Amino acid sequence: MSDPAPHPLRTLHEGLSDLDRRLFDAVADSPSPLLDLTMRPLSAAADHSKLWLVIAAGLGGLGGLSSRRGAVRGIVSLAVTSLIVNQGLKRIYPRRRPVFDGVPLRRARRQPTSTSFPSGHSAAAAAFAIGVGLENRTAGYALAGLAGAVGLSRVATGAHYPGDVLAGFAVGAGVAIAGARLVPPVDDSRTMTPEPTVERVETDRDGAGLVVVLNPASGDGTGTRVAEEIRSALPRAEIVELSADSDIETVAADAAERAEFLGVAGGDGTVATLAAHAVATGKPLAVFPAGTFNHFALDIGSETVAAVVDSIRNGRVAKVDVVWLNDEKLLLNTASIGAYPDFVEARTRYQKRRIGRATATVRAMRHVLRHSSPVTVRIEGRPAAVSFFFLGNSMYGAPSFVPGRRSRLDDGVLDVRYLEDGHRYAWSRLLLSWISGRIRNSQVYRELQAPVVTIDADEPFRVAHDGEAGDLHTRATFRVAYRELRVFGTSLTR
Template sequence: MSRRPWQRARGIKQITKGLGTLDRELFTAIAESPTPLLDTVMPPLTRAADHSKLWLAIAAALLASGKPGVQRGAARGVVTLGFTSLLTNQVAKRIHQRPRPLSDSVPVVRRVRRRPTSNSLPSGHSASAAAFAVGVGLENPPLGFGLALLAGLVGLSRVATGAHYPGDVVVGLGIGAGIAVAGGRLVPPIAETALPRTEPLRVEMPERPDGSGVVLVINPESGSGTGSRVVDEVRAALPKAEIRELGPDDDPAEVLRDAAERAEVLAVGGGDGTVSAAAAVAVDAGLPLAVFPAGTFNHFAKDIGCGTVANTVDAVRRGSVVCVDVVCLNETRTLLNTASIGAYPAFVRRREKLEKRIGKPLASFYAMLRTLRSDRPVRICYDNKTLLTSLFFLGNSVYLPTGFAPSRRSRMDDGLMDVRILEAGRRFARTRILTALALGRLQRSPLYHELQVPEFSFTAVDGPTTVARDGEVDEECEQAKFVAKYRVLPVFSPTT
């Protein structure tokens, strides 16, 4: 027989009454527990969590860490905490009236200084604690686990100090965690790019302690005079190396080809554009390339571990060579670092000019604002779709971090190109892009496109467009085809 409605209601009432009795008994057991640890730790912990001071202080420390994943976790945690606090205090506490527990059984040393007057169910401290911990954990699980333990202790402190029943704490923790999880569904956490895992390809090379067989082509005026200093260091460290200094009337490509005919090792010192030209000659001649950092930025040299002359000298002396990728543009031009169309070079210059003073996030936002306001987008067609783009980036190998501020490579031999495109032709595109960038959600924007591919082609729909290659403005292209050449360039690297 089915139970009548009044019987079901009576059963629910009995269960509720039993849970209430159990809740009060648990409170009494904890309150009367003669534990010095509770007396010492719980009162200051619960006071630290008043008005979320504890969580805001932790968030400030996380934001100062400089790690993107940790910073995103802090931001998510604070936003979730704020929303949870509002919902708990203005809505949840008004649903069911429950008086605060009597604190007579709680030792005086452990009681809260100011007894709360608001409704006991749910615990606002516990809700805020869970919201912050789970919010941070969505972006950084290991950190979130540690904060979850701290949140549990905050919940315990509310019982130990006589402010709440255990049931109030459980409900509060559930509310906070539930809101954080719902926020994760609404705004999914960002997943970092997973880099390909491959072993480096090493090549057996003879040791050259005195630099014999090395022919170095270098511009002594490169890097605002850095090239001249590099010449002196190489002469002292590798006395048998031949050094060919470029003059103002020399064609670097022609001098490099001439040097390759008599070299066992082709060496180059200059900016990334000069190094890119040397790489093309080295691949054609089947020679290993030694790169001395003599330019302004030396991106390629740094990424292969040759950020100083001493590093390159050490690799040459020991014969330490690895093979890295290069990218070919339209089968005739080589790039080692990046290619771009549109306003990407201007965006990078603006960002780099400001990032040391105001930080990369604010510098990126300002540079993006200036770029979107002042530069004309380019219409391109790729993968059977046409779009307007104001910022287009293509990198040799996968760059980190994700988003539109790639800055480093941990590997240069993955056989892939990193393509990032920012779409500018949709409605309210500028506002949407800037909002997503300000919130750290650009990677989730439908206006942002990211690919890791071995080949990539596009057509400039409205006529030829200028392609910047390794920091140098190249000729205009109407059709561009980029192909990753897997591990075709042997380079000296001190990597062990």
């Protein structure tokens, strides 16, 4: 009686294993001076992800916003991939390392003690390269070639079979793509937005003609330090310090009338007030980071006093959008209705009790979760019960009910996102659509982009803006003023 035929899957496995060994021998035994020169140091550089950490540091320190986002996404993808490979897959399938007697001594490295499948170096390389590429396509293309070379080095030095490398690439790529589903990449939409409007103005190197309105109490005392830095770098600039009883509108109007160039150092509310007077007089505004979060300053490239001083000395001025609420109040960043205004109001109330900002924030969040309820309004005439409503000056990253960071402040649109209450299993449906990357198809999540958005209601609702609780309205019309504000900055002049 003849032996039974082997199972097809076993035959396939044996065939692939034989092919894997033959490919390994072909690469490892290859008498290539180029491989001898490059493969061993490249493989060593990728040990413990040192190569990718160095590249991430370079992208974060020297690159633009997309490069910084890519560096963060790449490192997170790499970390998750390493955990999955080393603590999971290598334990499930303990494949032996190849026998590398044929590998030239000048190329071979000490054999790792861990199992062979899949290649951790290759998985980390793919995760980092694709993670970066999701945010910055140009950098991703360059890193893809380097990741491929790292995978080749693991075969050329005798550490892995080609199948191990391919499996590692697949795992790393899968983790990076899954991460993009959970946290969508920022869509800069640069092809749809005209180039920044940039001009050069003549300025004095020591700050003559610059009047800076400064709040020394902002940022829990940061304002005082900023004032000292400005006086040191721009000795001829005039600094007007606000006091507790100052009328900021009067001070801002007087400064705008006297100044050749306006400056402001304070929280976003203070910055917005000075911005309104800068728009009215047509004078450029220098925004020094002296608040708690400095959202607007960071987004125009004014991350430090030194960066602002450099922009002033070089006369770099860009035009950015502002938003007008009912043609009366200027907004720079965001506005909200629903739970967020309640949160801001509660946080302000707790802070007046002289407790720390962090403690006030926690208490305010707890208060909102217990007592906040949806707001019934009409958004562009469409009735909606809104539990979360976000309106941003320019696009705030990719679609998501958790907005990202904007990369442009001059695209001429309002970025509106909100969650509707009243749907069955709303949070479960929202979570599933977010994970699957189909958030725009959700019946819970809504978004729109437009130059003008109107909200009205039968009952007054509060509109919070730029970190302030704001006032009550029955009708709120938000209008973009396209590139109306002139600012000294770096992000929009590259």
